[in-house]
Amino acid sequence: MSTVPVTLVSWSGGPTTTATATIAQSTLGARVFSALKTIGLGLIVAVVLLPVPVIHLAGIGFFIGCIGLATWQLRPGPRVRTIEGPCPHCGHVQRYWLGLNMGPMHLPKDTSCEKCAKTLTIDALPGYAS
Numbered sequence: 001m002s003t004v005p006v007t008l009v010s011w012s013g014g015p016t017t018t019a020t021a022t023i024a025q026s027t028l029g030a031r032v033f034s035a036l037k038t039i040g041l042g043l044i045v046a047v048v049l050l051p052v053p054v055i056h057l058a059g060i061g062f063f064i065g066c067i068g069l070a071t072w073q074l075r076p077g078p079r080v081r082t083i084e085g086p087c088p089h090c091g092h093v094q095r096y097w098l099g100l101n102m103g104p105m106h107l108p109k110d111t112s113c114e115k116c117a118k119t120l121t122i123d124a125l126p127g128y129a130s
Helices: 028-049 056-073
Strands: 002-009 016-025 078-086 093-095 109-112 119-124
Touching: 002 078, 028 056
Parallel strands: none
Antiparallel strands: 002 016, 002 119, 016 078, 078 093, 109 119
């Protein structure tokens, strides 16, 4: 794992702060294992819902969605594990939520502060690839 500085931008021309992104490169084996876990979860839910009339259709849809997520998980590239830093609005130091974080993440990405609930944009510093 490595760390890379990123900026937290409140709005265009507004206050910014510097945060730290922890990045990890997943091996092919780890990506395949993660994808197989996702497909297994979808299969279990589909089988459990199979005997329930009408609801079994949702289980089939869930299984198909899990296949799509597994495909996304197989994509190569660095994974951003965490982003930590102070909010440019209120200064609260926190770890920012990155969504499902299933595949490679590209910057800029929108998130929000857990304390003041204002929208932020996570962006790469100049000179660093996103």
